[in-house]
Amino acid sequence: MGKHVLVIEDEPNIIEAISFILSRDGWQVDTHSNGGDAMDTVLSKRPDLVILDVMLPGRSGYDILTDLRNHHETAALPVLMLTARGQNKDRDMAERLGANRFMTKPFSNADVLDAVRDLVPQ
């Protein structure tokens, strides 16, 4: 049984793509598309890795990341951040808030897969 990945992303097509790539590699993928209640989903689904978009309706990826890091159950949860705003300050922000990896859209499928494999010890 593959490990469990939660994709928090609002673009349906990107969700579909990431789900496909990860499922094909044997990961179990859950998705969530709203920022507001993302935290609840994380706590209920208990994933091994979260792939988190920055620009989300309701609550931004950075806020969610902060919440994750502040919660004792998720403080060490590996997080891969995705953003479409390819600016350095976004990367800095993500790193400062404790993201384990930061990737800019558009990404190559192989890179995402590598990153996920890297972040979750098999």
Add this chain to the structure above:
Amino acid sequence: MTGKPTPLFLERRSYRQRRVIDAARLLPVLGAVLFGLPLLWPRGAEDAVRTSSSILYVFGVWLILVCLAFVISRKVEDEGDGSTDTNDEGRP
């Protein structure tokens, strides 16, 4: 004593400066009074003042005024206005 209380009086230099300006203001008044004195002199027949004395008086006063004006002009500083000038002339 420690600390510096706000001075109640102006520092010496600006105090001097204000008094010099007072003097500059008073000088023409003094001049007018002194030059006005001949108005009181008796005229006419016997007891009239001799012209030589009048000349000596008027020119003497004149010379004194020039000297005082000279001294004052040396003492008045360039920008004597500022705070001293606000009460220069009262506002209507």
Add this chain to the structure above:
Amino acid sequence: MTASMNLLVAVCLGYVALLFLVAFVAERAALRGRGGWLRSPVVYTLSLSIYCTAWTFYGAVGYAARSGLEYLTIYLGPTLVMIGWWWGLRKLVRIGRTQRVTSVADLISSRYGKSTLLAVFVTLIAVIGTTPYIALQLQSVTASFASIAQADPNAASLDDNRNIALWVAAGLALFTILFGTRNLDANERHHGVVMAIAVEAVVKLAALMAVGVFVVWGLGGGLGETLARIDASARGQWQVDGARWAGLTFLAAAAFLTLPRMFQVLVVENEDEGHLRTASWAFPLYLMLISLFVVPIAVVGLEIMPAGSNPDQFVLTVPLSQGQNTLAMLSFLGGFSSATSMVIVASIALATMVSNHIVMPIWLRLTGGGAVISGDVRHVVILSRRVSIAAVLGFGYLYYRLSGGGAALAAIGLISFAGVAQFLPALLGGILWRGATRTGALVGLSLGFVLWVWCLLLPSFGTGVVISESVMAAGPWGIGWLRPYALFGLSGVDPLVHAIVWTMLFNAGGFTLASLISFPTPLERLQGAQFVNVFQHSGRTQNWAGDTAQSEDLMVMAQRILGPAQSQALFQEEARRQGLVGYLPEPSPDFLARLERELSGSVGAATAHAMVGQIMGAATVSVDDLLAVADETAQMMEYSSQLEAKSEELTRTARQLRAANEKLTQLSVQKDAFLSQISHELRTPMTSIRAFSEILRDGGALDAETRAKYADIIHGEAIRLTRLLDDLLDLSVLENGQVNLNLRTGVLAEVIDHAVAATGVENGPLRLVRDRQAEEVMLETDLDRLAQVFINLIANARKYCDAAAPRLTVSVQVRNGRLMIDFVDNGTGIPRAAQALVFEKFSRVSDQNAGGAGLGLAICREIMARLDGSITYLPGQGGAAFRVTLPVAQRVAAQ
């Protein structure tokens, strides 16, 4: 050596040549900026000596011979004014410098709201008062020639003295025109002239003292002996009338401030306020020295000269009678210097006034004035000055010819003093009292002037010349209390004192009373505040609100008056100061005030104000000015204003910097946000495209259906990308205003039909509610663009309306001359906080992602702005509601 006429003429010409040289060298030095020595306080003090005219040089001795020590009053008055410089002169000079005052008329006109009427009035009084005085100088030069000619047996008979007067007048006109109108410098300083009169001041003092020393030690037998002679003479006792002593001292003091020529040297030619400090004691000293030997010369002259000789010529005739020809020559040059220096400065001062306040305004009016005048005005100004100088001297000469010289002229000195002394209340009131008004000044001046003419000027021509004997004795129409020498029954008083009392009483009284009851214009109040509080506000004249002025017009005008180089430099400097590039600064109030001051140096305050006013669009005083007046008053009540002005300046600068910085930061933030948004909007579809194309490329176990689905996604995202780019381009075109509107006529209903069809809502769940009757409105606008807006609004409703049975109501109405089309749906609408942002780029109407880039409404807003309409969010309609407004002018009723 005999005092030959030929030698005299030679010396005279040589002296004149020397003066020309001195003036020339001084001008050159000043031009090359090496005139440091020109600006010494000594030169300033000496230039003041034009107060001592030929009337002093020759007349004082005559005066003393006739009336004893009374002549001293003429010098004691100015002495008191000078040693009292802290009271009035200091302020006068400061005002003159900060306001670029060109003459006493300019000062008074400028103080009382830049009134042209006052300027003309003051100028006329000055001309009437000064012309006889100039005639007096010409007469004295002629008389001194005659005195020397009498002593020269070889001289051709010189009965045509008038030729001499004519030559002197012509020579003086030449000198004055050459050095008095050489340049049209904004600060109106004439280094050459000032230097020449300084030299003349030395010559006349030296000459008079030399004669005095000769008389006391050469003829009088030493100091004690001379004093004894004085006491033994007919003037041996103090016999001065008290009223005359006080009255004349006051009159001389007043005239010292108000004589146009004195104002010229005291205020206009002043280089440095510090010079006043030296002059405050040095000039009284000069006056003392020049009057020192007057009585001895008079007494000795009376003793040794034959009975009946003219005491007015003793300064010259006493040395001549003793064979002291060289001394006599020096004395002649002293008298010549006194006469010429006075005439030169007086004619410059008068010419400036006549030119600025009479000739230029008339000329400007005749030619339309302001910016519409063509060509360079400078030559007109200079020409007008030159003509004025020639005219002033011409008048002087004419007056001399007509009066025939003689005693009538001799009396004119004091009468002239009394005439110009009429400026005193307006002048002093103007600089000391903020409540003084233009009406007050006019009333005071008029009363003073009329009384002066009636009580002094007309009677001075001699009884029976202008005023008949019966009028002098019984008053006009037999009204006794109107007798010129016994006005209001005040008889038995010396005529001069009588006139001083009444003119000053009525002048000052009328001035005060009229000022108290009249109300000043805002400009008067502003100028009043600036004059009276000159020490607190040096250099701040805010007269214009600069929004409407056009810098270019101002530039055109300034070039004509100041010359291209100077005005370009002025404008460029100001532009740089404002942080702009090029030659055209913003017409800020500060700049306009400064420009006006510069111009007023050439054409006077009233004219400069009128010229700027013409360009500024006539409004003389704006609300801002009124506020400035109010502000000023408030400030002065609370603070020591100079500090305040400085800190205010700093605060203002800091505020400007902060505003500029905020704007830059904001722009930068906006730019960053925009780029970041664009990046996001482009990368999002790219991400799907890349991911799915990689999946397809990798091949693997994909069924045909999935492959087709993924290809579909790629296709959809590519279209989304294209649409985004189209929208961006569209927005950019709209924002830059490069869009070409395709104006056509059509019916509103058809445009909405077209939009509905394009969005395809008819097949979806969204129900449209329309009122076709109301939509039958004819439009003339860009129908395609309007349809684009409608499409956006309908598409938004379809996408975002979250009601169970979505409905969009389109209603049309005309209100307040505008056509309004409302699109209201029955969804939850847009949250209040987001309403302000819906029209911003990349703002999404809802959290739901519906594939739009967030540019639609921004584009709609731009389109409606281009169509002279608007699109707004209509709150409180129960759902999302947008109102599209078009001007009714663009529609034509269909029926």
